[in-house]
Amino acid sequence: ILNVEQSPQSLHVQEGDSTNFTCSFPSSNFYALHWYRWETAKSPEALFVMTLNGDEKKKGRISATLNTKEGYSYLYIKGSQPEDSATYLCAFTSGSARQLTFGSGTQLTVLP
Amino acid sequence: DAGVTQSPTHLIKTRGQQVTLRCSPKSGHDTVSWYQQALGQGPQFIFQYYEEEERQRGNFPDRFSGHQFPNYSSELNVNALLLGDSALYLCASSLGSPPYNEQFFGPGTRLTVL
Numbered sequence: 001i002l003n004v005e006q007s008p009q010s011l012h013v014q015e016g017d018s019t020n021f022t023c024s025f026p027s028s029n030f031y032a033l034h035w036y037r038w039e040t041a042k043s044p045e046a047l048f049v050m051t052l053n054g055d056e057k058k059k060g061r062i063s064a065t066l067n068t069k070e071g072y073s074y075l076y077i078k079g080s081q082p083e084d085s086a087t088y089l090c091a092f093t094s095g096s097a098r099q100l101t102f103g104s105g106t107q108l109t110v111l112p
Numbered sequence: 113d114a115g116v117t118q119s120p121t122h123l124i125k126t127r128g129q130q131v132t133l134r135c136s137p138k139s140g141h142d143t144v145s146w147y148q149q150a151l152g153q154g155p156q157f158i159f160q161y162y163e164e165e166e167r168q169r170g171n172f173p174d175r176f177s178g179h180q181f182p183n184y185s186s187e188l189n190v191n192a193l194l195l196g197d198s199a200l201y202l203c204a205s206s207l208g209s210p211p212y213n214e215q216f217f218g219p220g221t222r223l224t225v226l
Contacts, residue, residue, distance in 0.1 A: 004154070034214075043116065044202070044217040089154060098168045099145060100204075100215060102154030 004092050006103035013080050014111050020076045021106040023090030027071035034091040034100060035064055035075055044089060047075075080110040114139070116205050116218035124224045125193050133188040133221045137205030143167075144186040145215060146178060147202040155202055161186050190223075198225045 005024045013019050025033065035047040048057040053068040061078045077084055087107045091100035117136045125131050137144050143162045147155035157170035161180035180186045184205075190197055200222050204215040 006154075036217075041219070043219045046214050046216070049214055091154075098160055099157035099170060100147075100155075101157070102147075104152065104154045 004090060004101050004103040006088075006090055006106050008106060009104065010107040010109070012109045012111060015080060015082060017080050017110075018076065018078045019080055019108070020074050021088055021108075023073045023075070023092075023103055025071050025073070025090070025092040025101075026094070027069060029094040030068045030071075031093045031095045031097075033066055033068075033073050034093070035073070036089040036091065037086045038089055038105070039086045047088075077108075080108075082110045082112050084108060085110045116203060116216050118201075118203050118218040118221050120221060121219070122222045122224075124226065126226050127193055127195060129193050129225075130189065130191045131193060131223060133190075133201050133203075133223070135186045135188070135203030135205075135218060137184050137186070137203075138216045141205035141207050141216070142184050143206045143208060143213075144180060144184065145204045145206070146186070146188045147204065148172075149200040149202060149220070150196075151199075158188065193225045195225050198223060 007022050033050045036044040038044040048064045050066040055066040057064050063076045066073045087105040089105045091102045116138050119134045145160040146158040149155040158172050159169040160167045164180045175191045177189045200220040202220045203218045206213040206215045
């Protein structure tokens, strides 16, 4: 059984604060790590797909890093805005699987 | 491009009934995966269809079945509904098979079983 853990489960930050979340996953047989942003009543939106140890990806104020040897990824949001409020999901794929194995997500609320 | 669409948006059924959920993939995509998201959990993989065949299946009973049509759209069928089947059902499409390929999700169908 593959276990993907995300922390924290939820957090509230003030507008302008920077924040980060953690995703941990099995380090053996790693293939890819995906980050999604999911706003209420909308479809999950893909942020990043990362495959190589040491990968760093950036999209505007959001960035992510990947450590496949120790099995974790960080998602950073710089200068949080109220529109960043969403649930952030990470999903792991092993080499033998075709499906995404998701964590339970981090629910972010950015207070104006 | 309409993206991934799902119907219906919401559905209420009673225990023992059967339900069919529908998914149209993003234009150009040929692979459809179905996920179940129960309250407080991340989405759980049900199965994936490619070339009208079930390619891989998650840990779900045979009451969950699916179909993919020649136009790549897909249906998820659940028989003998249980209260525990109440969840958000998400459809995701991709070109070819993950894990490399990005999966695009629809907004989901909210199923309530009474």
